[in-house]
Amino acid sequence: MQLAGRVALVTGAGGGIGRATARLFADRGARVIATDIDEAGLTETADGYGDAMVACPADATSADDAARAVALAGERFGALHLLVNNVGGSRPGKTVTDFALDEWDFWIRLNLTSTFLMCRAAIPAIAAAGGGAIVNVASGAGVTGMGRNPAYVAAKGGVISLTRSLAIDHAAQGIRANAIAPGPILTPLMKRNRSEPEIAFMSKLSLAGRLGKPEEIASTAAFLCSDDGAYVNGELINVGGGRGGPI
Known part of the structure; x- marks a missing residue:
């Protein structure tokens, strides 16, 4: 019950790391507002958690949806x-010279502006509750770089x-x-973006195997x-299994 008595808002909770986070926080005693644009995935995340978790379909890139999710935490x-x-998300395969401006703007908004909007909406509420904590999931790519994925790298470095x-x-x-800067994590996004041989190669690069x-x-x-x-603030925690260089 590490998080008993806390109320958490978890974005991207329809699958992958977000789903795992929403469920673990509820398992450890928090009451959770789980948000995502994937309503079906969100419903699956919240299934079985009863009143401890509320599914809130919302787009984190929308200022109105961010404010609505924060307000729901107070209401419930x-x-x-x-x-x-x-x-967050990405679609590797292009360099800067390949990007149209609207495409660049889309990935920056998804990976960086969404974090700004949620923080802007949530911080007054967290302060009013007497304080708390924010965790932003960045990426190891924001530290080491990544080939042919410049918008994602730039946005996660910005996070x-x-x-x-x-x-x-x-x-x-x-x-x-x-x-947190995750290294290669086996999520639905990873499975969409990488082939099986690429995933096997990345597994071999990890010291965890x-x-x-x-x-x-x-x-x-x-x-x-x-x-x-409680004494950790302003830090970047790398969770990558131990590896060298960008992938």
Whole structure:
């Protein structure tokens, strides 16, 4: 019951790391507002959790939806203490010179602006509750880079820098902000973006000899949101199984 008494808002909860995070937080005692644009996936995430988890179909790239999700936390659970930003995605295969401006804007909005919008909506509520924690799921690609995926790399690097700014600006309100940089994690997105030989190759590069599990990112987020992580602020936690260089 590491998170008992806390109310959490988890974005991207329709599958992958977001689903694992929403479920683990509920398992550890939090009451959870789970959001995603994937309504069917979101319903599946919340199935079996009863009143401990509320599915809230919402688009994290929409300022109105972000505000609505935060308001729902107050309406259903009376407060908001924790925010985990997990929305993101990419489609590798292009360099900067291949991007149309609207395509670039789409990926930046999905991977970076969504985090800004959710933080902007949630921080006043978290402060009003007496403080809490924000965890932004970035990517190892935002640290090391990645071939032919510049918008994603730039956006996730931006998430890391934004997190450090949040920690500085809102520490006085009792709000901690940290980022997680997952390495290769076997999620539905990974399966869509990479072939089986590529996944096997990435597994061999890891010192763990395998790809990571969504639950391993979720448990790191739970630590950062709990009293166990109370002295961790403005940090980037790499969870990549130990590997060298970009993939």
